[in-house]
Amino acid sequence: xxxxxxxxxxxxxxxxxxxxxxxxxxxxxxxxxxxxxxxxxxxxxxxxxxxxxxxxxxxxxxxxxxxxxxxxxxxxxxxxxxxxxxxxxxxxxxxxxxxxxxxxxxxxxxxxxxxxxxxxxxxxxxxxxxxxxxxxxxxxxxxxxxxxxxxxxxxxxxxxxxxxxxxxxxxxxxxxxxxxxxxxxxxxxxxxxxxxxx
Numbered sequence: 001x002x003x004x005x006x007x008x009x010x011x012x013x014x015x016x017x018x019x020x021x022x023x024x025x026x027x028x029x030x031x032x033x034x035x036x037x038x039x040x041x042x043x044x045x046x047x048x049x050x051x052x053x054x055x056x057x058x059x060x061x062x063x064x065x066x067x068x069x070x071x072x073x074x075x076x077x078x079x080x081x082x083x084x085x086x087x088x089x090x091x092x093x094x095x096x097x098x099x100x101x102x103x104x105x106x107x108x109x110x111x112x113x114x115x116x117x118x119x120x121x122x123x124x125x126x127x128x129x130x131x132x133x134x135x136x137x138x139x140x141x142x143x144x145x146x147x148x149x150x151x152x153x154x155x156x157x158x159x160x161x162x163x164x165x166x167x168x169x170x171x172x173x174x175x176x177x178x179x180x181x182x183x184x185x186x187x188x189x190x191x192x193x194x195x196x197x198x
Contacts (some may be wrong), residue, residue, distance in 0.1 A: 056123060059109065085143075093185045104178060113128060
């Protein structure tokens, strides 16, 4: 008969997510994961099979949380399209400075993972591609809506504009890691949004 687990798996997954978020995949050792979760090596491997599987589950947890938050902002039909996009960018800026208050969280885990692993980890790359598709679809829908109602003047393809805004968001996150302050990120976001009405 299997022994029952005596720990909260969801809490352990959150702790592991923060360890990977702070240090990256390669630099996070099994001992780091033991220290973060309070679990022994055997408990980690019995529950999650491998460091890679634990990382995949932690990344999936992060993606679900962050993307659902962004999609909720973008799908808020009570706001005009440009206000939704402004709210999204404000959320991005706010999240960067929330991360700075939390010593365990640096930047955006999806951006960090894209830079570190996307070119050499097919499973991580697939997860990131699925997440990107969801976010681009949500941004594109808002842009199309704005173009239809006259809130967005640009006649460029909505998908192309969505990719542009997503790239700006990624750049903002990297800039924040490099020390850009709130004012600098706000100017970047305003410049990107202004481009939708040119």
